[in-house]
Amino acid sequence: MRSDKPRILQILSPYGKWKHPRGLQIVDGLSARKMRAAFNGAVSKISGRKIPIFIGHPDDKLSGRALPKPVGYIREILETDGGIAVESEYDDNAYRDVLSGKYTGLSPRWEMKRIEGENFRPVRLISAGLTNNPNIPESGRILKIGAAENTPEMAEFAAMAADSERRCERILGMAQKCLERAKENSARIKSEAVGARIEKLSGAGAPEGGKKVSAARLSEMALERSKSLGEPYSRSFAILRREYGCA
Structure with a gap:
């Protein structure tokens, strides 16, 4: 029509x-x-x-x-x-x-x-x-x-704006993935650092020929893990007790 x-x-x-x-x-x-x-x-x-x-x-x-x-x-x-x-x-x-x-x-x-x-x-x-x-x-x-007025120019501007929006969405998606990888790496590094400190604590009190540590040392290790990872002390203690035992 x-x-x-x-x-x-x-x-x-x-x-x-x-x-x-x-x-x-x-x-x-x-x-x-x-x-x-x-x-x-x-x-x-x-x-x-x-x-x-x-x-x-x-x-x-x-x-x-x-x-x-x-x-x-x-x-x-x-x-x-x-x-x-x-x-x-x-x-x-x-x-x-x-x-x-x-x-x-x-x-x-x-x-x-x-x-x-x-x-x-x-x-x-x-x-x-x-x-x-x-x-x-x-x-x-x-x-x-x-x-x-200026409809053709406005249409061209709209097309340019839409293209810019698509580019920004792609960049935003890439940035989001990068942020997620950074968080994963940060969590891994933090976990490894906590593990190293706990291993050091366990070695300081471990008896010859085994990994079992004293109850006091195990409590100290659990406190360190709980503070570093933000998990409940009881959970940290249970995990470390399974791993190291208790003398």
């Missing part, structure tokens, strides 16, 4: 935390950038870079309705200071209905990724529905009649 009507710049969702049957939708700058990156991705470009707009959400699996023809398409996703905006292109009837106020809301249907607990971040826009009962306040508010 290519309409001769000018595009309408609308708010898809202000930034904030919005209720959802699954929990809370966290809409922020990262959410906007991820949606832009998905929209500007290779698959989206092949399909014509457009997201359908329906009356309501007939494409929801729970609706049980046959999928009608879209009344419009989202042609651009924009990150603004206050929220996520979209450039919408409508057929003649929908264009008239939106401008006349027959439909004031634009409800997003999107893919979300869990952040933690019941918090989710929208990352990919699937479709949008014209409605008068949007779940997110201000969704559908008209910002401008006509395309947003």
Whole structure:
């Protein structure tokens, strides 16, 4: 669908935390950038870079309705200071209905990724529905009649930002692995150092021809191990008693 009507710049969702049957939708700058990156991705470009707009959400699996023809398409996703905006292109009837106020809301249907607990971040826009009962306040508010300025440049910037984000995620993953290895090495070195000190203590009091140590020496060794490794004294004593015995 290519309409001769000018595009309408609308708010898809202000930034904030919005209720959802699954929990809370966290809409922020990262959410906007991820949606832009998905929209500007290779698959989206092949399909014509457009997201359908329906009356309501007939494409929801729970609706049980046959999928009608879209009344419009989202042609651009924009990150603004206050929220996520979209450039919408409508057929003649929908264009008239939106401008006349027959439909004031634009409800997003999107893919979300869990952040933690019941918090989710929208990352990919699937479709949008014209409605008068949007779940997110201000969704559908008209910002401008006509395309947003510098859209190609903004799209290029979004692609660069998405690439930088992927690079940062890879670096963060490498740093996390490095930190884990450092912790493992630190724990191993600490354990070896504690073992050496305990071995020295055991040798100082061990009788000829055996490893058994006196109860006093074993208690001293257990105290050293407990302090160094942060484990209960009783556990340290039991472990060392099994290893060295008690004279």
